[in-house]
Amino acid sequence: MIVPVERATEHSRPLLLVMFLAFAAACGEEEPSAEEQREPEHFTSRSELVASVSGLETPESVRYDPVADAYFVSNIVGGPGTRDGVGFISVVGADGTVRELRFIDGGKKGATLNAPKGMAISGDTLWVADIDVLRAFHRTTGAPLTTVDLVPHGAVFLNDVVVGADGAKYVTDTGLRFDAAGAMSHVGPDRIFRIDGTLVTVAAEGDALGAPNGIAAVPSGGFVLAPNGIPTLQRWAGPAGGSPEVLAEGPGSYDGVEVLADGRLLVSSWADSTVHEVIESEMRPLIRGVNSPADIGVDTRRGNVAIPLFLENRMEIWSIPPVPAGDEAGDLPKSAESAVPAAH
Ligand SMILES: [Ca+2]
Ligand SMILES: [Ca+2]
Numbered sequence: 001m002i003v004p005v006e007r008a009t010e011h012s013r014p015l016l017l018v019m020f021l022a023f024a025a026a027c028g029e030e031e032p033s034a035e036e037q038r039e040p041e042h043f044t045s046r047s048e049l050v051a052s053v054s055g056l057e058t059p060e061s062v063r064y065d066p067v068a069d070a071y072f073v074s075n076i077v078g079g080p081g082t083r084d085g086v087g088f089i090s091v092v093g094a095d096g097t098v099r100e101l102r103f104i105d106g107g108k109k110g111a112t113l114n115a116p117k118g119m120a121i122s123g124d125t126l127w128v129a130d131i132d133v134l135r136a137f138h139r140t141t142g143a144p145l146t147t148v149d150l151v152p153h154g155a156v157f158l159n160d161v162v163v164g165a166d167g168a169k170y171v172t173d174t175g176l177r178f179d180a181a182g183a184m185s186h187v188g189p190d191r192i193f194r195i196d197g198t199l200v201t202v203a204a205e206g207d208a209l210g211a212p213n214g215i216a217a218v219p220s221g222g223f224v225l226a227p228n229g230i231p232t233l234q235r236w237a238g239p240a241g242g243s244p245e246v247l248a249e250g251p252g253s254y255d256g257v258e259v260l261a262d263g264r265l266l267v268s269s270w271a272d273s274t275v276h277e278v279i280e281s282e283m284r285p286l287i288r289g290v291n292s293p294a295d296i297g298v299d300t301r302r303g304n305v306a307i308p309l310f311l312e313n314r315m316e317i318w319s320i321p322p323v324p325a326g327d328e329a330g331d332l333p334k335s336a337e338s339a340v341p342a343a344h
Contacts, residue, residue: 022303039168047287050304051096053315057088059308060254060313061160063119063126064296065139071297071306072103072126073315074116081131081157081178087113089128089142092306094299096184096317104142111137111144118160118214118295120169129158129171134195150193153200158193159228160214160256160295164238165221168196170203172212174228182194182239186211186229194239203239210234214267214295216258226254232256233278234265256295258305260262262323266305268293275307279323285320 012052058076062213065072073090084335089104104126106113118129123138132155138144150158150171157176164170175188186188190209194201218224225234225244234244251271265278266286275296292311299306303320 017140018025037128045285045287046324047305047318049290050317050319053092053096053098054319055098055101055311056090056308056313056315058310058313059090059294059315060115060117060293060310061119062306062308063095063121064297064299064306065121066300068140069301070099071299071305071315072121073308074119074155076115076117077106078115079178079182080115080117081176081184082113083131085112085114087116087130089113089126089137091118092315093304094304094317095254096315104137104144109143111142112147117158118162118172120161120163122163122167122169127161127163127169129161132156132158133279134158134161134169134171148195148198148200150200153193153202154189154191155193156189159212162215162217162223164194164217164223166196166238168194170194170215170223172209172215172225174211174213176211180247190229191235192225201239204236204244206243208243212253216257216259216265218259224257224259226257228253228255231271233265233283248281248283255293256297258296258298260320261300263325266296266298266320268296270305274334275318276303286321290316315343 059073060073060076063072071092073311075088077086078084085107087106088102090101091099091103104111114130116128116130120127126137126139127157128135129202132151134148135328157174159172162173171193173191175190177187178184194203210227212225213228214226216224222237225236230296232246233248235247251269253271254267256268268275273291274285276283277286290307294308297306304317306317308315
């Protein structure tokens with residue numbers, strides 16, 4: 001077991017969230033001791049804390065908008081699978097200043113949001129995964145634009161969305177269900193949907209996806225997948241590329257994944273409350289002590305990473321340090337670029 005469910009109960013966390021963790025725990029390996037969960041004294045992060053942003057409500061995902069120089073932050077408010085009509089999207093400046101807490105607010109101005117999670121920006125459209133639909137809003141006004149209903153395609157628990165090199169949207173389906181009491185189960189099917197205009201197809205499906213959570217596009221083509229249910233970070237060439245392959249092994253219970261300009265990857269793990277960096281196929285801790293780190297977002301202007309702390313209703317912004325000196329020697333194959341063949 002890797003996530004301390006008992007500990008969460010002690011702290012009177014909502015049952016839903018405990019159950020959310022329970023899934024991660026059920027899929028993990030060994031539960032770290034309380035000692036291991038604390039910041040190890042010998043560990044000195046190369047990252048520095050830039051800001052801590054409070055006032056959020058079950059923040060699940062962060063997406064940086066380089067045009068606005070701000071982060072969008074999705075707030076679930078309530079259960080992650082509950083169609084309660086309550087949820088909102090915040091705009092937070094790059095320095096951590098909340099510009100507009102409820103930029104898009106479920107139930108207001110024609111907007112519907114139930115349990116918003118992953119987001120992607122395409123032109124002036126902000127796409128938001130919301131349980132079993134993909135919603136589009138205007139990036140600068142927040143006005144609702146359109147909704148792509150994935151219910152007819154069997155969507156269960158949409159989690160993250162990204163725009164691929166081909167311009168289509170790719171959405172992970174973690175395959176989780178919650179009953180009336182808030183108990184969670186993984187029912188599958190694990191899927192990645194592809195949405196091209198109004199055309200929806202299943203681009204990947206099967207247990208090999210390991211309850212897919214985070215997805216990031218690699219500039220040269222293909223994707224990196226951060227599964228919730230297996231400890232393997234994966235590379236996936238795309239719809240024509242077959243099954244995902246092993247990219248790196250780590251603690252599991254992954255949520256967000258980002259590809260950096262230098263080819264490194266950042267991936268968050270609930271299992272050890274850490275954001276890891278991946279250089280080639282090696283995953284190692286970069287930022288520790290971040291409790292329930294959900295879907296991270298990277299400020300590409302400054303080289304910062306924003307980490308939503310799902311269970312703490314806040315977000316932290318940390319600096320991303322350069323590649324360690326020892327790793328600069330030689331021709332360092334870039335993690336993502338080398339692992340994922342270009343999709344042609
Ligand atoms: Ca909600
Ligand atoms: Ca997620």
